Amino acid sequence: MTWIGTSWKMNKTLAEARAFADGLVAARSALDGVRAFVIPAHTAIAAVRERLPSDLPVLIGAQNAHWEPAGAYTGEVSMGMIADAGATLVEIGHSERRQHFGETDDTVALKVAAAVATGLTPLLCVGEPAGVRAAGGEIGWVAGQASRGLSRLPPHDLHKVVVAYEPVWAIGDRGREPLPHEIAPVMGMLAARFGPDAHDGVAAVLYGGSVNRLNAAALLGVPGTDGLFVGRAAWDVAGFVELVRIAARARHAGWRNAG
Numbered sequence: 001m002t003w004i005g006t007s008w009k010m011n012k013t014l015a016e017a018r019a020f021a022d023g024l025v026a027a028r029s030a031l032d033g034v035r036a037f038v039i040p041a042h043t044a045i046a047a048v049r050e051r052l053p054s055d056l057p058v059l060i061g062a063q064n065a066h067w068e069p070a071g072a073y074t075g076e077v078s079m080g081m082i083a084d085a086g087a088t089l090v091e092i093g094h095s096e097r098r099q100h101f102g103e104t105d106d107t108v109a110l111k112v113a114a115a116v117a118t119g120l121t122p123l124l125c126v127g128e129p130a131g132v133r134a135a136g137g138e139i140g141w142v143a144g145q146a147s148r149g150l151s152r153l154p155p156h157d158l159h160k161v162v163v164a165y166e167p168v169w170a171i172g173d174r175g176r177e178p179l180p181h182e183i184a185p186v187m188g189m190l191a192a193r194f195g196p197d198a199h200d201g202v203a204a205v206l207y208g209g210s211v212n213r214l215n216a217a218a219l220l221g222v223p224g225t226d227g228l229f230v231g232r233a234a235w236d237v238a239g240f241v242e243l244v245r246i247a248a249r250a251r252h253a254g255w256r257n258a259g
């Protein structure tokens with residue numbers, strides 16, 4: 001099944017979060033056949049959980065959590081706390097956290113392991129900065145980040161993880177939309193080494209960074225791509241639902257069926 005999800009980053013009041021959830025309920029029929037997920041800010045996780053009927057096929061995530069189960073970590077929340085609030089998924093190692101909040105491959109690996117130990121699905125984000133891409137080093141960079149991020153998990157737990165390839169140069173307002181051929185070699189490497197068809201592979205490999213309704217189908221057609229992880233284009237519920245519909249259609253025309 002094609003994955004399609006959004007992280008709201010540091011956006012949305014409780015009222016805005018509830019309105020988005022209500023929009024998902026109204027679009028219920030569109031959600032069949034895709035694996036949809038929404039990642040609110042911590043403050044809105046419980047409100048979104050309460051607003052969505054338990055049988056609505058939408059996973060709720062958190063954007064970060066600490067690796068320790070409890071303790072003197074002012075300002076942090078634990079994996080258990082986000083699970084208690086209603087999350088079943090947790091984003092780990094997004095480039096904005098690596099850049100602004102000192103996340104390293106070591107803390108990322110601790111968080112991935114803590115998430116699995118708590119019964120959460122880690123959504124491990126990897127991706128190269130522009131300088132690495134300019135020097136042609138993206139394959140090695142991304143492979144290294146992925147293997148270090150997964151390094152604390154035993155092989156039999158790897159299927160509990162989702163990996164998202166998010167090149168730093170493609171993310172956000174200052175990001176540049178990628179062309180499918182620019183991401184294809186990295187997606188191919190991730191699929192071959194870490195993907196669901198690999199030995200002890202993860203559950204899915206997603207692409208994220210400047211995804212929008214015009215490029216989504218082409219990006220989903222890149223071999224090795226099991227879904228999309230979207231920011232800006234999905235913060236409005238109509239935009240998210242449109243991307244869900246595109247992902248549902250791609251299920252029939254996607255790379256696995258192309259050959």
Ligand code: PGA
Pocket residue numbers: 007166170171172173175208209210211229230231232233
């Ligand atoms: P964007 O964000 O779609 O707004 O570029 C992607 C991300 O940060 O995951």
